[in-house]
Amino acid sequence: MRATPPITTLTALAHHPLSLMIALLALSSALLVSCAQKVDIDQLQKTIQTGITQQTGIAVDSVGCPQEDRKLAERDTFNCNVNTQGGPLTVQVTLVDNQGKVTWKVTQGLVSLTLAEEKVQAAIGKRVGIQVMVDCGSKKGSSRVAHKGDVFECSVTDGKQTLPIKVTMQDDQGGFAWEPIHP
Incomplete structure (x- = not known):
């Protein structure tokens, strides 16, 4: 009888260059600046919705960013909430300059399957x-x-046999543990 390997904990985070926690996306100043030199929140929400869907294939139901007037201040950072059919995501938005260029990235709720x-x-x-x-x-x-506690299966093959493993999300930032599934 073989010994059962222990559960192994790993992380699939945005900090990996191949990860798809949504690559930082610089947006043109024309898109995000209203006439009063404030962030165009409606346009930003549309851009995030389109970007997530195009980059991940995940359908986005809605994006909610803070609605208060936001003046263009370099390095200002705020979060937007994204609702998908798979669950919520948190997107961090950072103003790159005072001309309206921003970057955004998913910081919670998304795991890179490739990673x-x-x-x-x-x-x-x-x-x-x-x-x-x-x-x-x-x-x-x-x-x-994927969020803390969510479970999904992967398969492992050595060329001769294929075995299932269980992947359990340990946090909302991409940390997970895996273990073999025994019949």
């Missing part, structure tokens, strides 16, 4: 010393909405 596959593959390879392939569904979409 999760890479991290699990590396951990298994290091633990058992063989090359494996991991599939968490990244071919269907590069990311998924």
Whole structure:
């Protein structure tokens, strides 16, 4: 009887260059500046909605950013809430300059499936010393909405057999643990 490997905790965060926690997106000043030199919140919300859908394939139901007048102040940062069919996301918006250019990124609720596959593959390879392939569904979409406690399955293959693993989200920033599923 083989010993059950312990649960391994990893993170698929936005800080990885290949991750799709939505790459920082610089928007043109014409899009986000109203006549009064304030952030055009309506346009920003539309841009975030389109960007998330185009970059992840995840349908966005709504985007809610603070509605108070926001003057253009370099390095001003605020959060917007995004509602998707898979659950909520938090987007951090930062004004790059006082001309209306901003960057935004998803900071909570999104996990990169590609990065999760890479991290699990590396951990298994290091633990058992063989090359494996991991599939968490990244071919269907590069990311998924996932929050603390959410569980999804991936498959691991060594070329001879394919086994399922359970991935459990440990936090809302992309941290997860995985373990083999035993029949």
